[in-house]
Amino acid sequence: MDDSSVSHHNGGQVGSEIGVSVNNKQNEESSQSVQYSIPGILHFIQHEWARFELERSQWEVDRAEFEARIAFLQGERKGQENLKNDLVRRIKMLEYALKQERGKFHKLKYGVELQQGDMRPPPEEPPVEPDPAERAQWKQGRQLIKQYLQEIGYTDTILDIRSNRVRTLLGVNNEEQSEESNYRNCDKHHYSTNTALGRKMMMYDYGGKDQQCKGAVSGGYNEEGLSVQENAVFANFEFLANQEMDMDEIEDIDAKQAHHTQMKQGEEVDHEAEEVLNELNLLTETEADGGGQGDEYVVKFPSGSSTSGPAGEADEKPLALGELAQLTVSNEPEAYDVAGASKESFRKTWNPKYTLRSHFDGVRAVAFHPNEAALVTASEDHTLKLWNLQRTVPAKKSAGLDVEPLYTFRAHSGPVLCLAMGAPRSEECFSAGKDGTIRVWNLPSATADPYDPYDAAVQGPVLRDHTDAIWSLASSHGRLLSASADGTARLWSPRAPRPLLATLRDDTTAGDPAAADFADAATRAAVAYNDGTLLLYDLETAQVVLRVSCSSPTTRVRSHPTLPVLVTAHEDRHIRFWDAVSGRCAHAMVAHLDAVTGLALDPNGLFLLSGSHDCSVRLWNLDTKTCVQEITAHRKKFDEGILDVAFHPVRPYIASAGADGLAKVFV
Amino acid sequence: MADGTQILRRNRPGSKAKDFCRWPDQPFEEMDNTLAVQQLIQQTIRRDPSNLEAILKMPEAQEEGVWKYEHLRQFCMELNGLTVRLQSECKPNTCTQMTATEQWIFLCAAHKTPKECPAIDYTRHTLDGAACLLNSNKYFPSRVSIRDSSVGKLGSVCRRVYRIFSHAYFHHRAIFDAFEKETHLCKRFTYFVTKYSIISKEILILPKLDDEVPINQPVGESEA
Numbered sequence: 001m002d003d004s005s006v007s008h009h010n011g012g013q014v015g016s017e018i019g020v021s022v023n024n025k026q027n028e029e030s031s032q033s034v035q036y037s038i039p040g041i042l043h044f045i046q047h048e049w050a051r052f053e054l055e056r057s058q059w060e061v062d063r064a065e066f067e068a069r070i071a072f073l074q075g076e077r078k079g080q081e082n083l084k085n086d087l088v089r090r091i092k093m094l095e096y097a098l099k100q101e102r103g104k105f106h107k108l109k110y111g112v113e114l115q116q117g118d119m120r121p122p123p124e125e126p127p128v129e130p131d132p133a134e135r136a137q138w139k140q141g142r143q144l145i146k147q148y149l150q151e152i153g154y155t156d157t158i159l160d161i162r163s164n165r166v167r168t169l170l171g172v173n174n175e176e177q178s179e180e181s182n183y184r185n186c187d188k189h190h191y192s193t194n195t196a197l198g199r200k201m202m203m204y205d206y207g208g209k210d211q212q213c214k215g216a217v218s219g220g221y222n223e224e225g226l227s228v229q230e231n232a233v234f235a236n237f238e239f240l241a242n243q244e245m246d247m248d249e250i251e252d253i254d255a256k257q258a259h260h261t262q263m264k265q266g267e268e269v270d271h272e273a274e275e276v277l278n279e280l281n282l283l284t285e286t287e288a289d290g291g292g293q294g295d296e297y298v299v300k301f302p303s304g305s306s307t308s309g310p311a312g313e314a315d316e317k318p319l320a321l322g323e324l325a326q327l328t329v330s331n332e333p334e335a336y337d338v339a340g341a342s343k344e345s346f347r348k349t350w351n352p353k354y355t356l357r358s359h360f361d362g363v364r365a366v367a368f369h370p371n372e373a374a375l376v377t378a379s380e381d382h383t384l385k386l387w388n389l390q391r392t393v394p395a396k397k398s399a400g401l402d403v404e405p406l407y408t409f410r411a412h413s414g415p416v417l418c419l420a421m422g423a424p425r426s427e428e429c430f431s432a433g434k435d436g437t438i439r440v441w442n443l444p445s446a447t448a449d450p451y452d453p454y455d456a457a458v459q460g461p462v463l464r465d466h467t468d469a470i471w472s473l474a475s476s477h478g479r480l481l482s483a484s485a486d487g488t489a490r491l492w493s494p495r496a497p498r499p500l501l502a503t504l505r506d507d508t509t510a511g512d513p514a515a516a517d518f519a520d521a522a523t524r525a526a527v528a529y530n531d532g533t534l535l536l537y538d539l540e541t542a543q544v545v546l547r548v549s550c551s552s553p554t555t556r557v558r559s560h561p562t563l564p565v566l567v568t569a570h571e572d573r574h575i576r577f578w579d580a581v582s583g584r585c586a587h588a589m590v591a592h593l594d595a596v597t598g599l600a601l602d603p604n605g606l607f608l609l610s611g612s613h614d615c616s617v618r619l620w621n622l623d624t625k626t627c628v629q630e631i632t633a634h635r636k637k638f639d640e641g642i643l644d645v646a647f648h649p650v651r652p653y654i655a656s657a658g659a660d661g662l663a664k665v666f667v
Numbered sequence: 668m669a670d671g672t673q674i675l676r677r678n679r680p681g682s683k684a685k686d687f688c689r690w691p692d693q694p695f696e697e698m699d700n701t702l703a704v705q706q707l708i709q710q711t712i713r714r715d716p717s718n719l720e721a722i723l724k725m726p727e728a729q730e731e732g733v734w735k736y737e738h739l740r741q742f743c744m745e746l747n748g749l750t751v752r753l754q755s756e757c758k759p760n761t762c763t764q765m766t767a768t769e770q771w772i773f774l775c776a777a778h779k780t781p782k783e784c785p786a787i788d789y790t791r792h793t794l795d796g797a798a799c800l801l802n803s804n805k806y807f808p809s810r811v812s813i814r815d816s817s818v819g820k821l822g823s824v825c826r827r828v829y830r831i832f833s834h835a836y837f838h839h840r841a842i843f844d845a846f847e848k849e850t851h852l853c854k855r856f857t858y859f860v861t862k863y864s865i866i867s868k869e870i871l872i873l874p875k876l877d878d879e880v881p882i883n884q885p886v887g888e889s890e891a
Contacts (some may be wrong), residue, residue: 120685357802360744361705381744382751402804408795410751415687417680434684451777451792453759453785469684485683514681530681557678571679595677637702638676638693660702661802 077361082134177237245294349629350619350654350666358389358405362637363657365419366647367429374406374446375646375655377663378431380415383408388446389653389665411459412437420480424649430480430494432470433606438463438482440494444616463492465500472515472556476522483513489527491539502542511553519559519566519580526566528554534568536580548583550576556599560622563605569596575610575620587625592617598645598656608653611642617656617666621631631666688713701811704729704737712741717851719858731863734811736801738859739821739828743797745852746831750790752842753835761785767872776827784832793827798838800824825856825865832856836873842882 008199124355359379368375373389377660385405422428432438440460444452468486475481479501480492489504504525511531519526524545525537530553536546552572559566564580575591578584591610598611607628608620615636619629634642647654657663676690692714695707711722725734735780765773776782777792784792801807801824806817833852835843847853853873860866 322701355804357804358798360740360798362803404799405795408791408798410747410754410791413748413751414684434687436684450795451775451788454754454787454791467689469682471680483681485681512681512683514679530679545688553679553681597680636700637703638690638706640677 055066167241180645232540233548267450290560324330352631352664353667354387354389354403354665356385356403356405356663356665358385358408359383359663360660361415361661362640362643362659363661363663364417364433365431365644366646366655366663367419367421367444368646368651368653368655369446370421370424371650372446373648373651373653375648375653375663375665376409376419376421376429376431376443377657378416378419378433379661380414381661382414382416382433383410384412384416384419384429384431384441385468386443387663390446404450406446406448406450407458409439409441409452409458411439411462414469417469417471418473418482421467422475426478428494430473430475432466432473432482432484434469436466436468436470436484436486438465438466438470438492438494439482461495461499463494463499465490465503468512471513472517474517476518479517479518479522481516481525483516483527485512487512489513489516489525489537489612491525491542504535504537504541504542506535506544509535514554515557515568517557517559517566520564520662524580526559527556528557528568530554532570534566534578536566546580546583548578548585550585555595555597558599558601561601561603561605567599567601567608567641569599569610571595573612575599575608577625589625591620591627592616594641597641597643600645600647600654602647605650607647609645609647611645611656613639615641615658617642617654633664634662635660637661675739701809704733705740705810708737708741710839715737716849716855719851721853722855723859723862730812732815732818733811735818735821735863735865736807736813737810739797739824740801742828742852742856742859743794743801743824745850746794746828748850749831749835749842749852750794750845752846753787753790753839756839756842757787757790757834759785759787762834762838765789765830765834767830773827773830776823786838790834793831797828822865825860826870827858829856829866829870833872 024064026259103140157521165408337585356375356377359377359381361380363377366375368424374387375389376384376386386407386409387403388406389403391403391406409431412431412433412435416433417432418432420430422430427443429441429443430438430440439462442458442460444455444458463480463482466482466484466488467485468484470482470484472483473480478493479496481489483489484491487505490500491502491504492499493501504527509529509531511529511533513527514530515528517526518524519536523539525539527535527537529535532550532552532554534548534550534554535544537543538545550568550570552570554568554570556569557566558568559580564588566578566580568578569575569591570576573590573592573594573596574588575596576585576589579585579586592612592614593616594612594614596610596612598609598617600609601607601622602609606622607621610618610620611633612618613636615632615634617633618627620626620633621628635658637659642656642658644657645655646657653665655663655665674691674693676693678687688709691802692710693706695703700706707726708722711718715721723738723873725731763774763785764783767773772783773789775784775789775792778784779798794853800820806814806820832843835846836853843853857873860871861868
């Protein structure tokens with residue numbers, strides 16, 4: 001073997017030879033035994049020693065590392081526990097503060113003391129009772145806040161008054177009204193962390209609570225109740241943990257702790273827990289806004305306290321209700337979860353916000369501005385109107401938000417039936433109607449006055465090739481697609497010298513075009529006929545490339561913004577989905593109680609909006625094809641209900657247009 | 668348009684212009700929705716726009732306020748047609764003021780302080796203002812019943828609207844005649860304000876139009 005060669009090469013260096021693999025060891029020993037020498041052995045032993053030492057020190061380092069890690073994790077755990085305790089304490093603080101405030105409010109309102117339980121400290125306190133170290137911390141905190149108070153002009157006397165007040169609240173004695181306002185003042189300071197919103201919330205709750213308070217004589221704190229409360233509190237921990245602790249706030253609360261432990265009120269605990277949670281929600285909401293509000297409130301409130309109770313209440317309550325409404329909205333579970341939750345434009349439910357009244361007859365079409373909060377409506381009263389949703393009518397109108405039209409477009413000599421908005425920044429829109437003309441409009445600026453002088457430049461080119469009513473318009477990339485009862489659909493370049501680009505006609509189809517939309521990145525046109533036929537034209541050749549038919553007249557067609565899918569609305573109450581490649585009917589569903597008249601897809605292609613003569617607007621999840629919301633929006637004129645629906649391309653607005661002459665915008 | 672047993676009074680997408688609103692009349696008693704009065708008025712006008720008696724024959728048990736209100740809405744709406752025609756001829760530089768006869772210059776009431784608007788602006792502003800008022804949620808929250816105080820508002824709208832007719836008559840006679848021939852709108856309006864004494868007779872400065880409009884001429888496309 002090569003043993004010999006190895007040994008020869010290495011000469012007397014035994015150590016390195018030892019390192020040769022184990023299965024050769026026997027041979028080595030026999031072959032090397034003759035070569036042992038004292039220096040060689042010593043060297044080997046030294047070498048081995050050094051190696052073991054090295055390994056040992058490595059292990060030690062590792063061990064130390066792990067120990068450090070363990071210590072770190074333990075510390076972290078402890079920290080978490082402390083945080084948790086802190087938070088629990090904080091919740092209780094708030095709870096007590098609430099009660100205190102409630103008692104005071106009750107007294108102010110009814111002039112009698114709120115009956116309260118014994119003054120014994122809460123039996124439940126121990127779990128959150130701070131250990132001595134924490135107590136020292138509190139002391140420090142208290143010291144600090146005292147310092148703060150002095151800085152802003154609160155002296156010890158006021159602090160004393162404050163503790164007097166606590167006694168007062170506990171029913172120890174009666175006090176004078178003047179003092180009372182003082183108490184209020186300093187109390188307000190302590191509450192500044194709660195912020196105005198939180199306070200209003202509490203005020204609101206008192207309103208509902210007073211009856212209970214009056215009648216119920218407290219039986220002290222109920223142990224079971226408290227645990228319920230705690231459970232509720234703990235349930236909310238995730239939410240709390242995310243929240244950054246504001247040191248000032250904690251100190252403030254700590255300062256209060258002393259008082260809290262002294263007083264107790266008997267109340268329905270479930271409600272309390274609820275309130276605390278609500279309050280915390282409010283806190284998070286308002287903390288985002290910054291603490292400025294709280295200070296403002298302090299300034300404002302003393303004057304309010306000098307007025308009589310009921311009057312103050314009248315002022316407060318509507319506000320409180322408003323905030324409450326906001327609160328419930330924010331607490332609602334998501335009704336539908338959009339894939340991109342980041343996309344702010346999709347919220348759980350749409351609510352009516354604006355009613356656009358100004359048309360004298362049915363509104364046939366509605367289209368949103370490409371980016372502004374503005375829209376155009378087209379009506380059977382021969383006009384179009386431009387609306388700016390951000391310019392609502394001044395306070396002279398009583399009910400909610402009415403919008404007055406910014407501009408009235410007059411040029412059609414018959415009902416306007418359809419509408420298309422131009423590309424972003426083109427500031428143009430197109431309309432067409434029963435008179436067979438397509439008109440291009442230059443949109444007046446969103447700040448125009450409705451009573452400005454007439455500007456003829458608003459009217460753009462007029463396209464007159466159609467010979468009968470035009471029922472549908474679609475615009476894309478500066479081109480316009482129209483569908484007319486004269487049997488043709490036409491493609492236009494509206495501002496070109498010779499605007500007509502192509503005429504799409506199919507002689508084998510018996511019906512007339514009822515609707516049209518661009519498809520496949522505007523290289524094709526989907527034309528729906530009123531005999532149920534759906535044709536896909538290639539816009540280069542003007543030839544039919546796909547033909548599908550169904551039994552029921554089609555009223556609308558829309559192509560999906562991202563997928564090769566065409567959606568059609570039908571007289572027979574159905575909405576049908578077609579594969580734009582194969583022509584297969586991918587899905588058909590009964591969508592309404594009456595003929596479906598309006599279709600709109602949201603810009604991401606996730607939702608479908610439909611309107612019907614049954615006067616309802618429905619929102620569909622395109623993924624599951626389920627209805628996620630229904631809104632009943634309009635009244636019938638003859639047998640017509642809703643005539644069109646629309647999505648705003650970038651903002652969270654949807655709109656419906658009805659035969660009753662109204663358009664409605666939902667947010 | 669009747670399909671089978673049930674008549675659905677609808678304009679379906681894709682239908683021809685001549686079929687627009689071509690459905691059998693519905694008796695007023697059978698109209699059970701909130702827009703019944705508008706439906707009735709439009710239906711009667713469609714049948715024969717020259718038959719003023721029929722158009723302005725108020726159904727029994729109909730609240731007169733609503734009846735007048737709906738008629739005025741219809742007038743303002745149809746006046747859009749006249750305005751469209753005027754826009755092509757009545758320019759701010761030729762008709763700098765809203766006049767009929769030389770006797771009066773009408774100030775436009777749409778502005779905070781009434782203004783001497785050119786005639787076309789006066790026309791547009793008056794119609795826009797009327798649209799606002801007549802659709803105002805404050806004065807006309809319902810189309811089924813209307814407060815007396817709100818009915819009082821109709822008078823001033825009528826007075827201003829009449830000036831549009833008179834301006835067209837005295838300054839754009841060709842347009843006026845063509846429009847009137849098709850719609851009989853001014854005649855109907857005069858009949859309306861006289862019948863319900865909304866405007867005093869002295870203000871009605873146009874000569875009687877009856878002779879100029881052949882009454883039983885077949886009417887082409889006159890839509891609601």
